Amino acid sequence: MNDSKSSLTHEHSFLGSSHDENARRTRSVVALTFIMMVGEIVAGYVTGSMALLADGFHMATHAGALGIAVLAYGYAKRNTANRAYSFGTGKVGELAGFASALILALVSLGIAIESALRLIRPTNVEFGQATVIAAVGLLVNIVSAFMLSNGGGHHHHDHPHRGHDHHGHGHSADNNLRSAYVHVLADALTSILAIAALLAGRYLGWVWLDPVMGIVGSIVIARWAWTLMRDTAAVLLDKTDEHVADEIREILSSYRDTEIADLHVWQIGPEARAAIVSVRTRSDVSVQTIRDRLRPVHEVLHLTVEAAH
The missing domain is CATH 1.20.1510.10 (Cation efflux protein transmembrane domain)
Known part of the structure:
Protein backbone atom coordinates (compact mmCIF):
# COMPACT_ATOMS: atom_id res chain seq x y z
CA MET A 1 0.00 0.00 0.00
CA LEU A 237 23.73 14.56 -3.64
CA ASP A 238 20.74 13.93 -1.32
CA LYS A 239 22.87 12.95 1.66
CA THR A 240 20.74 11.45 4.43
CA ASP A 241 19.74 13.90 7.16
CA GLU A 242 20.65 11.62 10.06
CA HIS A 243 19.08 13.85 12.73
CA VAL A 244 15.63 13.69 11.15
CA ALA A 245 16.08 10.01 10.19
CA ASP A 246 16.94 9.17 13.82
CA GLU A 247 13.86 11.02 15.01
CA ILE A 248 11.66 9.00 12.64
CA ARG A 249 13.30 5.74 13.75
CA GLU A 250 12.82 6.63 17.42
CA ILE A 251 9.13 7.47 16.97
CA LEU A 252 8.26 4.36 14.95
CA SER A 253 10.35 1.97 17.08
CA SER A 254 8.28 2.99 20.11
CA TYR A 255 5.31 1.15 18.51
CA ARG A 256 5.54 -2.65 18.67
CA ASP A 257 3.19 -3.07 15.72
CA THR A 258 5.54 -1.34 13.26
CA GLU A 259 8.99 -2.21 11.86
CA ILE A 260 10.95 0.00 9.45
CA ALA A 261 11.92 -1.84 6.27
CA ASP A 262 13.50 1.11 4.43
CA LEU A 263 14.01 4.80 5.17
CA HIS A 264 15.20 7.74 3.07
CA VAL A 265 15.41 11.32 4.38
CA TRP A 266 16.98 14.16 2.41
CA GLN A 267 16.94 17.95 2.18
CA ILE A 268 14.75 19.62 -0.46
CA GLY A 269 14.98 23.20 0.82
CA PRO A 270 16.75 25.25 3.53
CA GLU A 271 14.10 24.26 6.10
CA ALA A 272 12.42 21.31 4.35
CA ARG A 273 13.06 17.57 4.20
CA ALA A 274 11.48 14.80 2.15
CA ALA A 275 11.12 11.26 3.48
CA ILE A 276 10.19 7.87 2.09
CA VAL A 277 9.25 5.49 4.90
CA SER A 278 8.65 1.80 4.15
CA VAL A 279 7.26 -0.21 7.06
CA ARG A 280 6.06 -3.71 7.86
CA THR A 281 3.06 -3.56 10.16
CA ARG A 282 -0.09 -5.32 11.35
CA SER A 283 -3.09 -5.25 9.03
CA ASP A 284 -5.06 -3.02 11.39
CA VAL A 285 -2.43 -0.24 11.17
CA SER A 286 -3.15 2.00 8.19
CA VAL A 287 -0.82 4.26 6.20
CA GLN A 288 -2.67 7.25 7.65
CA THR A 289 -1.88 5.98 11.15
CA ILE A 290 1.84 5.97 10.29
CA ARG A 291 1.55 9.49 8.88
CA ASP A 292 -0.18 10.67 12.05
CA ARG A 293 2.57 9.16 14.20
CA LEU A 294 5.20 11.06 12.20
CA ARG A 295 3.36 14.38 12.36
CA PRO A 296 5.68 15.76 15.13
CA VAL A 297 8.62 15.63 12.69
CA HIS A 298 7.98 19.15 11.39
CA GLU A 299 10.99 19.28 9.06
CA VAL A 300 9.47 16.62 6.78
CA LEU A 301 7.24 18.56 4.37
CA HIS A 302 6.99 15.82 1.74
CA LEU A 303 6.25 12.38 3.21
CA THR A 304 5.70 9.14 1.31
CA VAL A 305 4.64 6.11 3.37
CA GLU A 306 4.71 2.53 2.07
CA ALA A 307 3.18 -0.18 4.26
CA ALA A 308 3.35 -3.96 3.88
CA HIS A 309 1.24 -6.21 6.10
Missing part, protein backbone atom coordinates in the same frame (compact mmCIF):
# COMPACT_ATOMS: atom_id res chain seq x y z
CA ASN A 2 1.43 3.35 -1.02
CA ASP A 3 0.39 6.81 0.15
CA SER A 4 2.48 8.94 -2.19
CA LYS A 5 0.26 11.92 -2.92
CA SER A 6 -0.08 13.09 -6.48
CA SER A 7 1.82 16.25 -7.40
CA LEU A 8 -1.50 17.59 -8.61
CA THR A 9 -2.92 17.69 -5.10
CA HIS A 10 -0.32 19.78 -3.29
CA GLU A 11 2.35 22.37 -3.90
CA HIS A 12 6.08 21.67 -3.97
CA SER A 13 7.27 25.04 -2.69
CA PHE A 14 10.14 24.40 -0.28
CA LEU A 15 11.88 27.78 -0.25
CA GLY A 16 13.23 29.02 3.08
CA SER A 17 10.99 31.23 5.20
CA SER A 18 13.48 34.11 4.77
CA HIS A 19 13.89 33.61 1.01
CA ASP A 20 12.60 37.03 -0.10
CA GLU A 21 14.39 38.90 2.68
CA ASN A 22 17.69 37.12 1.98
CA ALA A 23 17.30 37.86 -1.74
CA ARG A 24 16.78 41.56 -0.98
CA ARG A 25 19.86 41.67 1.27
CA THR A 26 22.00 39.98 -1.38
CA ARG A 27 20.80 42.35 -4.13
CA SER A 28 21.80 45.33 -1.97
CA VAL A 29 25.28 43.90 -1.39
CA VAL A 30 25.73 43.21 -5.12
CA ALA A 31 24.85 46.85 -5.87
CA LEU A 32 27.33 48.11 -3.26
CA THR A 33 30.08 45.76 -4.50
CA PHE A 34 29.46 46.74 -8.12
CA ILE A 35 29.67 50.48 -7.33
CA MET A 36 32.94 49.92 -5.41
CA MET A 37 34.30 47.80 -8.28
CA VAL A 38 33.52 50.42 -10.96
CA GLY A 39 34.94 53.20 -8.77
CA GLU A 40 38.23 51.36 -8.23
CA ILE A 41 38.67 50.41 -11.90
CA VAL A 42 37.93 53.97 -13.11
CA ALA A 43 40.23 55.47 -10.45
CA GLY A 44 42.91 52.95 -11.39
CA TYR A 45 42.85 54.02 -15.04
CA VAL A 46 42.79 57.73 -14.14
CA THR A 47 45.66 57.52 -11.63
CA GLY A 48 47.58 54.73 -13.36
CA SER A 49 47.52 52.73 -10.14
CA MET A 50 47.94 48.98 -10.69
CA ALA A 51 46.96 48.39 -7.07
CA LEU A 52 43.59 50.05 -7.63
CA LEU A 53 43.02 48.17 -10.89
CA ALA A 54 43.97 44.84 -9.34
CA ASP A 55 41.63 45.34 -6.38
CA GLY A 56 38.87 46.49 -8.73
CA PHE A 57 39.08 43.33 -10.84
CA HIS A 58 39.32 41.27 -7.64
CA MET A 59 36.06 42.89 -6.53
CA ALA A 60 34.61 41.93 -9.93
CA THR A 61 35.05 38.22 -9.14
CA HIS A 62 33.12 38.69 -5.90
CA ALA A 63 30.44 40.74 -7.65
CA GLY A 64 30.06 37.86 -10.11
CA ALA A 65 29.76 35.28 -7.34
CA LEU A 66 27.23 37.43 -5.47
CA GLY A 67 25.38 37.90 -8.74
CA ILE A 68 25.02 34.10 -9.01
CA ALA A 69 23.36 34.13 -5.58
CA VAL A 70 20.88 36.81 -6.69
CA LEU A 71 20.05 34.93 -9.90
CA ALA A 72 19.50 31.74 -7.88
CA TYR A 73 17.02 33.45 -5.54
CA GLY A 74 15.11 34.80 -8.53
CA TYR A 75 15.09 31.52 -10.44
CA ALA A 76 13.95 29.52 -7.41
CA LYS A 77 11.11 31.97 -6.75
CA ARG A 78 9.93 32.09 -10.37
CA ASN A 79 9.85 28.30 -10.71
CA THR A 80 8.26 27.26 -7.41
CA ALA A 81 5.12 26.13 -9.25
CA ASN A 82 7.00 24.55 -12.18
CA ARG A 83 5.95 20.88 -12.22
CA ALA A 84 9.12 19.97 -14.11
CA TYR A 85 10.90 20.04 -10.73
CA SER A 86 9.70 16.97 -8.83
CA PHE A 87 10.62 18.37 -5.42
CA GLY A 88 10.46 22.09 -6.16
CA THR A 89 13.34 24.54 -6.46
CA GLY A 90 14.43 24.60 -2.80
CA LYS A 91 17.91 23.32 -3.72
CA VAL A 92 18.71 25.95 -6.36
CA GLY A 93 20.50 27.92 -3.62
CA GLU A 94 22.72 24.91 -2.91
CA LEU A 95 23.70 24.76 -6.58
CA ALA A 96 24.53 28.47 -6.55
CA GLY A 97 26.44 28.04 -3.29
CA PHE A 98 28.51 25.21 -4.80
CA ALA A 99 29.32 27.30 -7.89
CA SER A 100 30.20 30.23 -5.65
CA ALA A 101 32.51 27.99 -3.58
CA LEU A 102 34.33 26.95 -6.75
CA ILE A 103 34.87 30.62 -7.65
CA LEU A 104 36.12 31.29 -4.12
CA ALA A 105 38.57 28.37 -4.42
CA LEU A 106 39.90 29.78 -7.72
CA VAL A 107 40.27 33.23 -6.13
CA SER A 108 42.28 31.72 -3.24
CA LEU A 109 44.48 29.86 -5.73
CA GLY A 110 45.08 33.06 -7.70
CA ILE A 111 46.02 34.97 -4.52
CA ALA A 112 48.40 32.16 -3.47
CA ILE A 113 50.17 32.06 -6.87
CA GLU A 114 50.49 35.86 -7.08
CA SER A 115 51.78 36.03 -3.49
CA ALA A 116 54.33 33.27 -4.10
CA LEU A 117 55.64 35.07 -7.22
CA ARG A 118 55.96 38.33 -5.29
CA LEU A 119 57.80 36.52 -2.51
CA ILE A 120 60.32 35.24 -5.07
CA ARG A 121 60.50 38.51 -7.03
CA PRO A 122 59.56 41.45 -4.78
CA THR A 123 57.90 44.43 -6.50
CA ASN A 124 57.72 48.07 -5.50
CA VAL A 125 54.60 48.81 -3.47
CA GLU A 126 53.00 52.25 -3.06
CA PHE A 127 52.31 51.66 0.62
CA GLY A 128 50.32 54.85 1.32
CA GLN A 129 47.98 54.58 -1.67
CA ALA A 130 47.51 50.81 -1.30
CA THR A 131 46.66 51.18 2.40
CA VAL A 132 43.89 53.68 1.60
CA ILE A 133 42.47 51.32 -1.05
CA ALA A 134 42.52 48.38 1.39
CA ALA A 135 40.86 50.50 4.10
CA VAL A 136 38.04 51.59 1.76
CA GLY A 137 37.59 47.97 0.63
CA LEU A 138 37.41 46.84 4.25
CA LEU A 139 34.77 49.47 5.04
CA VAL A 140 32.63 48.30 2.10
CA ASN A 141 32.96 44.68 3.26
CA ILE A 142 32.03 45.54 6.85
CA VAL A 143 28.89 47.30 5.60
CA SER A 144 28.11 44.34 3.30
CA ALA A 145 28.62 41.81 6.11
CA PHE A 146 26.30 43.83 8.35
CA MET A 147 23.66 43.85 5.60
CA LEU A 148 23.85 40.05 5.29
CA SER A 149 24.41 39.21 8.96
CA ASN A 150 20.78 39.00 10.08
CA GLY A 151 19.77 36.52 7.38
CA GLY A 152 20.94 33.43 9.22
CA GLY A 153 23.33 32.26 6.56
CA HIS A 154 26.54 32.54 8.59
CA HIS A 155 25.90 30.49 11.69
CA HIS A 156 26.78 27.10 10.30
CA HIS A 157 30.24 27.15 8.76
CA ASP A 158 31.07 23.59 9.77
CA HIS A 159 27.97 21.96 11.24
CA PRO A 160 24.81 23.19 9.54
CA HIS A 161 22.57 20.82 11.52
CA ARG A 162 24.10 21.26 14.95
CA GLY A 163 21.60 22.46 17.51
CA HIS A 164 18.78 20.35 16.08
CA ASP A 165 15.88 20.18 18.48
CA HIS A 166 14.65 16.62 18.93
CA HIS A 167 11.07 17.83 18.95
CA GLY A 168 11.19 18.86 15.33
CA HIS A 169 12.33 22.45 15.43
CA GLY A 170 15.64 21.88 13.64
CA HIS A 171 17.06 24.52 11.37
CA SER A 172 19.45 24.73 8.43
CA ALA A 173 21.47 27.46 6.85
CA ASP A 174 20.46 29.13 3.63
CA ASN A 175 23.66 28.12 1.83
CA ASN A 176 23.02 30.63 -0.94
CA LEU A 177 23.09 33.50 1.58
CA ARG A 178 25.97 31.80 3.36
CA SER A 179 28.01 31.74 0.14
CA ALA A 180 27.45 35.49 -0.31
CA TYR A 181 28.45 36.08 3.32
CA VAL A 182 31.62 33.97 2.95
CA HIS A 183 32.65 35.95 -0.14
CA VAL A 184 32.25 39.18 1.81
CA LEU A 185 34.23 37.72 4.74
CA ALA A 186 36.98 36.55 2.38
CA ASP A 187 37.28 40.05 0.93
CA ALA A 188 37.31 41.58 4.43
CA LEU A 189 40.03 39.13 5.52
CA THR A 190 42.26 39.99 2.56
CA SER A 191 41.76 43.70 3.31
CA ILE A 192 42.70 43.27 7.00
CA LEU A 193 45.79 41.19 6.18
CA ALA A 194 46.78 43.67 3.46
CA ILE A 195 46.47 46.66 5.82
CA ALA A 196 48.62 44.91 8.45
CA ALA A 197 51.25 43.96 5.87
CA LEU A 198 51.28 47.41 4.22
CA LEU A 199 51.69 49.22 7.55
CA ALA A 200 54.53 46.84 8.50
CA GLY A 201 56.15 47.42 5.10
CA ARG A 202 55.82 51.18 5.34
CA TYR A 203 57.04 51.67 8.91
CA LEU A 204 59.21 48.59 9.59
CA GLY A 205 60.50 47.85 6.11
CA TRP A 206 59.04 44.34 6.13
CA VAL A 207 58.29 44.20 2.40
CA TRP A 208 58.20 40.37 2.56
CA LEU A 209 55.17 40.44 4.90
CA ASP A 210 52.78 41.51 2.12
CA PRO A 211 53.10 38.29 0.04
CA VAL A 212 53.27 36.16 3.20
CA MET A 213 49.95 37.62 4.38
CA GLY A 214 48.58 36.91 0.91
CA ILE A 215 49.49 33.22 1.27
CA VAL A 216 47.95 33.07 4.77
CA GLY A 217 44.76 34.67 3.47
CA SER A 218 44.57 32.25 0.54
CA ILE A 219 44.79 29.26 2.89
CA VAL A 220 41.96 30.56 5.10
CA ILE A 221 39.79 31.37 2.06
CA ALA A 222 40.49 27.91 0.59
CA ARG A 223 39.26 26.33 3.82
CA TRP A 224 36.05 28.39 3.73
CA ALA A 225 35.56 27.38 0.09
CA TRP A 226 36.05 23.70 0.96
CA THR A 227 33.55 23.68 3.86
CA LEU A 228 30.97 25.49 1.72
CA MET A 229 31.58 23.08 -1.16
CA ARG A 230 31.32 20.06 1.16
CA ASP A 231 28.03 21.18 2.74
CA THR A 232 26.33 22.20 -0.51
CA ALA A 233 27.49 19.02 -2.29
CA ALA A 234 25.98 16.92 0.51
CA VAL A 235 22.57 18.49 -0.13
CA LEU A 236 22.89 18.26 -3.93
Whole structure:
Protein backbone atom coordinates (compact mmCIF):
# COMPACT_ATOMS: atom_id res chain seq x y z
CA MET A 1 0.00 0.00 0.00
CA ASN A 2 1.43 3.35 -1.02
CA ASP A 3 0.39 6.81 0.15
CA SER A 4 2.48 8.94 -2.19
CA LYS A 5 0.26 11.92 -2.92
CA SER A 6 -0.08 13.09 -6.48
CA SER A 7 1.82 16.25 -7.40
CA LEU A 8 -1.50 17.59 -8.61
CA THR A 9 -2.92 17.69 -5.10
CA HIS A 10 -0.32 19.78 -3.29
CA GLU A 11 2.35 22.37 -3.90
CA HIS A 12 6.08 21.67 -3.97
CA SER A 13 7.27 25.04 -2.69
CA PHE A 14 10.14 24.40 -0.28
CA LEU A 15 11.88 27.78 -0.25
CA GLY A 16 13.23 29.02 3.08
CA SER A 17 10.99 31.23 5.20
CA SER A 18 13.48 34.11 4.77
CA HIS A 19 13.89 33.61 1.01
CA ASP A 20 12.60 37.03 -0.10
CA GLU A 21 14.39 38.90 2.68
CA ASN A 22 17.69 37.12 1.98
CA ALA A 23 17.30 37.86 -1.74
CA ARG A 24 16.78 41.56 -0.98
CA ARG A 25 19.86 41.67 1.27
CA THR A 26 22.00 39.98 -1.38
CA ARG A 27 20.80 42.35 -4.13
CA SER A 28 21.80 45.33 -1.97
CA VAL A 29 25.28 43.90 -1.39
CA VAL A 30 25.73 43.21 -5.12
CA ALA A 31 24.85 46.85 -5.87
CA LEU A 32 27.33 48.11 -3.26
CA THR A 33 30.08 45.76 -4.50
CA PHE A 34 29.46 46.74 -8.12
CA ILE A 35 29.67 50.48 -7.33
CA MET A 36 32.94 49.92 -5.41
CA MET A 37 34.30 47.80 -8.28
CA VAL A 38 33.52 50.42 -10.96
CA GLY A 39 34.94 53.20 -8.77
CA GLU A 40 38.23 51.36 -8.23
CA ILE A 41 38.67 50.41 -11.90
CA VAL A 42 37.93 53.97 -13.11
CA ALA A 43 40.23 55.47 -10.45
CA GLY A 44 42.91 52.95 -11.39
CA TYR A 45 42.85 54.02 -15.04
CA VAL A 46 42.79 57.73 -14.14
CA THR A 47 45.66 57.52 -11.63
CA GLY A 48 47.58 54.73 -13.36
CA SER A 49 47.52 52.73 -10.14
CA MET A 50 47.94 48.98 -10.69
CA ALA A 51 46.96 48.39 -7.07
CA LEU A 52 43.59 50.05 -7.63
CA LEU A 53 43.02 48.17 -10.89
CA ALA A 54 43.97 44.84 -9.34
CA ASP A 55 41.63 45.34 -6.38
CA GLY A 56 38.87 46.49 -8.73
CA PHE A 57 39.08 43.33 -10.84
CA HIS A 58 39.32 41.27 -7.64
CA MET A 59 36.06 42.89 -6.53
CA ALA A 60 34.61 41.93 -9.93
CA THR A 61 35.05 38.22 -9.14
CA HIS A 62 33.12 38.69 -5.90
CA ALA A 63 30.44 40.74 -7.65
CA GLY A 64 30.06 37.86 -10.11
CA ALA A 65 29.76 35.28 -7.34
CA LEU A 66 27.23 37.43 -5.47
CA GLY A 67 25.38 37.90 -8.74
CA ILE A 68 25.02 34.10 -9.01
CA ALA A 69 23.36 34.13 -5.58
CA VAL A 70 20.88 36.81 -6.69
CA LEU A 71 20.05 34.93 -9.90
CA ALA A 72 19.50 31.74 -7.88
CA TYR A 73 17.02 33.45 -5.54
CA GLY A 74 15.11 34.80 -8.53
CA TYR A 75 15.09 31.52 -10.44
CA ALA A 76 13.95 29.52 -7.41
CA LYS A 77 11.11 31.97 -6.75
CA ARG A 78 9.93 32.09 -10.37
CA ASN A 79 9.85 28.30 -10.71
CA THR A 80 8.26 27.26 -7.41
CA ALA A 81 5.12 26.13 -9.25
CA ASN A 82 7.00 24.55 -12.18
CA ARG A 83 5.95 20.88 -12.22
CA ALA A 84 9.12 19.97 -14.11
CA TYR A 85 10.90 20.04 -10.73
CA SER A 86 9.70 16.97 -8.83
CA PHE A 87 10.62 18.37 -5.42
CA GLY A 88 10.46 22.09 -6.16
CA THR A 89 13.34 24.54 -6.46
CA GLY A 90 14.43 24.60 -2.80
CA LYS A 91 17.91 23.32 -3.72
CA VAL A 92 18.71 25.95 -6.36
CA GLY A 93 20.50 27.92 -3.62
CA GLU A 94 22.72 24.91 -2.91
CA LEU A 95 23.70 24.76 -6.58
CA ALA A 96 24.53 28.47 -6.55
CA GLY A 97 26.44 28.04 -3.29
CA PHE A 98 28.51 25.21 -4.80
CA ALA A 99 29.32 27.30 -7.89
CA SER A 100 30.20 30.23 -5.65
CA ALA A 101 32.51 27.99 -3.58
CA LEU A 102 34.33 26.95 -6.75
CA ILE A 103 34.87 30.62 -7.65
CA LEU A 104 36.12 31.29 -4.12
CA ALA A 105 38.57 28.37 -4.42
CA LEU A 106 39.90 29.78 -7.72
CA VAL A 107 40.27 33.23 -6.13
CA SER A 108 42.28 31.72 -3.24
CA LEU A 109 44.48 29.86 -5.73
CA GLY A 110 45.08 33.06 -7.70
CA ILE A 111 46.02 34.97 -4.52
CA ALA A 112 48.40 32.16 -3.47
CA ILE A 113 50.17 32.06 -6.87
CA GLU A 114 50.49 35.86 -7.08
CA SER A 115 51.78 36.03 -3.49
CA ALA A 116 54.33 33.27 -4.10
CA LEU A 117 55.64 35.07 -7.22
CA ARG A 118 55.96 38.33 -5.29
CA LEU A 119 57.80 36.52 -2.51
CA ILE A 120 60.32 35.24 -5.07
CA ARG A 121 60.50 38.51 -7.03
CA PRO A 122 59.56 41.45 -4.78
CA THR A 123 57.90 44.43 -6.50
CA ASN A 124 57.72 48.07 -5.50
CA VAL A 125 54.60 48.81 -3.47
CA GLU A 126 53.00 52.25 -3.06
CA PHE A 127 52.31 51.66 0.62
CA GLY A 128 50.32 54.85 1.32
CA GLN A 129 47.98 54.58 -1.67
CA ALA A 130 47.51 50.81 -1.30
CA THR A 131 46.66 51.18 2.40
CA VAL A 132 43.89 53.68 1.60
CA ILE A 133 42.47 51.32 -1.05
CA ALA A 134 42.52 48.38 1.39
CA ALA A 135 40.86 50.50 4.10
CA VAL A 136 38.04 51.59 1.76
CA GLY A 137 37.59 47.97 0.63
CA LEU A 138 37.41 46.84 4.25
CA LEU A 139 34.77 49.47 5.04
CA VAL A 140 32.63 48.30 2.10
CA ASN A 141 32.96 44.68 3.26
CA ILE A 142 32.03 45.54 6.85
CA VAL A 143 28.89 47.30 5.60
CA SER A 144 28.11 44.34 3.30
CA ALA A 145 28.62 41.81 6.11
CA PHE A 146 26.30 43.83 8.35
CA MET A 147 23.66 43.85 5.60
CA LEU A 148 23.85 40.05 5.29
CA SER A 149 24.41 39.21 8.96
CA ASN A 150 20.78 39.00 10.08
CA GLY A 151 19.77 36.52 7.38
CA GLY A 152 20.94 33.43 9.22
CA GLY A 153 23.33 32.26 6.56
CA HIS A 154 26.54 32.54 8.59
CA HIS A 155 25.90 30.49 11.69
CA HIS A 156 26.78 27.10 10.30
CA HIS A 157 30.24 27.15 8.76
CA ASP A 158 31.07 23.59 9.77
CA HIS A 159 27.97 21.96 11.24
CA PRO A 160 24.81 23.19 9.54
CA HIS A 161 22.57 20.82 11.52
CA ARG A 162 24.10 21.26 14.95
CA GLY A 163 21.60 22.46 17.51
CA HIS A 164 18.78 20.35 16.08
CA ASP A 165 15.88 20.18 18.48
CA HIS A 166 14.65 16.62 18.93
CA HIS A 167 11.07 17.83 18.95
CA GLY A 168 11.19 18.86 15.33
CA HIS A 169 12.33 22.45 15.43
CA GLY A 170 15.64 21.88 13.64
CA HIS A 171 17.06 24.52 11.37
CA SER A 172 19.45 24.73 8.43
CA ALA A 173 21.47 27.46 6.85
CA ASP A 174 20.46 29.13 3.63
CA ASN A 175 23.66 28.12 1.83
CA ASN A 176 23.02 30.63 -0.94
CA LEU A 177 23.09 33.50 1.58
CA ARG A 178 25.97 31.80 3.36
CA SER A 179 28.01 31.74 0.14
CA ALA A 180 27.45 35.49 -0.31
CA TYR A 181 28.45 36.08 3.32
CA VAL A 182 31.62 33.97 2.95
CA HIS A 183 32.65 35.95 -0.14
CA VAL A 184 32.25 39.18 1.81
CA LEU A 185 34.23 37.72 4.74
CA ALA A 186 36.98 36.55 2.38
CA ASP A 187 37.28 40.05 0.93
CA ALA A 188 37.31 41.58 4.43
CA LEU A 189 40.03 39.13 5.52
CA THR A 190 42.26 39.99 2.56
CA SER A 191 41.76 43.70 3.31
CA ILE A 192 42.70 43.27 7.00
CA LEU A 193 45.79 41.19 6.18
CA ALA A 194 46.78 43.67 3.46
CA ILE A 195 46.47 46.66 5.82
CA ALA A 196 48.62 44.91 8.45
CA ALA A 197 51.25 43.96 5.87
CA LEU A 198 51.28 47.41 4.22
CA LEU A 199 51.69 49.22 7.55
CA ALA A 200 54.53 46.84 8.50
CA GLY A 201 56.15 47.42 5.10
CA ARG A 202 55.82 51.18 5.34
CA TYR A 203 57.04 51.67 8.91
CA LEU A 204 59.21 48.59 9.59
CA GLY A 205 60.50 47.85 6.11
CA TRP A 206 59.04 44.34 6.13
CA VAL A 207 58.29 44.20 2.40
CA TRP A 208 58.20 40.37 2.56
CA LEU A 209 55.17 40.44 4.90
CA ASP A 210 52.78 41.51 2.12
CA PRO A 211 53.10 38.29 0.04
CA VAL A 212 53.27 36.16 3.20
CA MET A 213 49.95 37.62 4.38
CA GLY A 214 48.58 36.91 0.91
CA ILE A 215 49.49 33.22 1.27
CA VAL A 216 47.95 33.07 4.77
CA GLY A 217 44.76 34.67 3.47
CA SER A 218 44.57 32.25 0.54
CA ILE A 219 44.79 29.26 2.89
CA VAL A 220 41.96 30.56 5.10
CA ILE A 221 39.79 31.37 2.06
CA ALA A 222 40.49 27.91 0.59
CA ARG A 223 39.26 26.33 3.82
CA TRP A 224 36.05 28.39 3.73
CA ALA A 225 35.56 27.38 0.09
CA TRP A 226 36.05 23.70 0.96
CA THR A 227 33.55 23.68 3.86
CA LEU A 228 30.97 25.49 1.72
CA MET A 229 31.58 23.08 -1.16
CA ARG A 230 31.32 20.06 1.16
CA ASP A 231 28.03 21.18 2.74
CA THR A 232 26.33 22.20 -0.51
CA ALA A 233 27.49 19.02 -2.29
CA ALA A 234 25.98 16.92 0.51
CA VAL A 235 22.57 18.49 -0.13
CA LEU A 236 22.89 18.26 -3.93
CA LEU A 237 23.73 14.56 -3.64
CA ASP A 238 20.74 13.93 -1.32
CA LYS A 239 22.87 12.95 1.66
CA THR A 240 20.74 11.45 4.43
CA ASP A 241 19.74 13.90 7.16
CA GLU A 242 20.65 11.62 10.06
CA HIS A 243 19.08 13.85 12.73
CA VAL A 244 15.63 13.69 11.15
CA ALA A 245 16.08 10.01 10.19
CA ASP A 246 16.94 9.17 13.82
CA GLU A 247 13.86 11.02 15.01
CA ILE A 248 11.66 9.00 12.64
CA ARG A 249 13.30 5.74 13.75
CA GLU A 250 12.82 6.63 17.42
CA ILE A 251 9.13 7.47 16.97
CA LEU A 252 8.26 4.36 14.95
CA SER A 253 10.35 1.97 17.08
CA SER A 254 8.28 2.99 20.11
CA TYR A 255 5.31 1.15 18.51
CA ARG A 256 5.54 -2.65 18.67
CA ASP A 257 3.19 -3.07 15.72
CA THR A 258 5.54 -1.34 13.26
CA GLU A 259 8.99 -2.21 11.86
CA ILE A 260 10.95 0.00 9.45
CA ALA A 261 11.92 -1.84 6.27
CA ASP A 262 13.50 1.11 4.43
CA LEU A 263 14.01 4.80 5.17
CA HIS A 264 15.20 7.74 3.07
CA VAL A 265 15.41 11.32 4.38
CA TRP A 266 16.98 14.16 2.41
CA GLN A 267 16.94 17.95 2.18
CA ILE A 268 14.75 19.62 -0.46
CA GLY A 269 14.98 23.20 0.82
CA PRO A 270 16.75 25.25 3.53
CA GLU A 271 14.10 24.26 6.10
CA ALA A 272 12.42 21.31 4.35
CA ARG A 273 13.06 17.57 4.20
CA ALA A 274 11.48 14.80 2.15
CA ALA A 275 11.12 11.26 3.48
CA ILE A 276 10.19 7.87 2.09
CA VAL A 277 9.25 5.49 4.90
CA SER A 278 8.65 1.80 4.15
CA VAL A 279 7.26 -0.21 7.06
CA ARG A 280 6.06 -3.71 7.86
CA THR A 281 3.06 -3.56 10.16
CA ARG A 282 -0.09 -5.32 11.35
CA SER A 283 -3.09 -5.25 9.03
CA ASP A 284 -5.06 -3.02 11.39
CA VAL A 285 -2.43 -0.24 11.17
CA SER A 286 -3.15 2.00 8.19
CA VAL A 287 -0.82 4.26 6.20
CA GLN A 288 -2.67 7.25 7.65
CA THR A 289 -1.88 5.98 11.15
CA ILE A 290 1.84 5.97 10.29
CA ARG A 291 1.55 9.49 8.88
CA ASP A 292 -0.18 10.67 12.05
CA ARG A 293 2.57 9.16 14.20
CA LEU A 294 5.20 11.06 12.20
CA ARG A 295 3.36 14.38 12.36
CA PRO A 296 5.68 15.76 15.13
CA VAL A 297 8.62 15.63 12.69
CA HIS A 298 7.98 19.15 11.39
CA GLU A 299 10.99 19.28 9.06
CA VAL A 300 9.47 16.62 6.78
CA LEU A 301 7.24 18.56 4.37
CA HIS A 302 6.99 15.82 1.74
CA LEU A 303 6.25 12.38 3.21
CA THR A 304 5.70 9.14 1.31
CA VAL A 305 4.64 6.11 3.37
CA GLU A 306 4.71 2.53 2.07
CA ALA A 307 3.18 -0.18 4.26
CA ALA A 308 3.35 -3.96 3.88
CA HIS A 309 1.24 -6.21 6.10
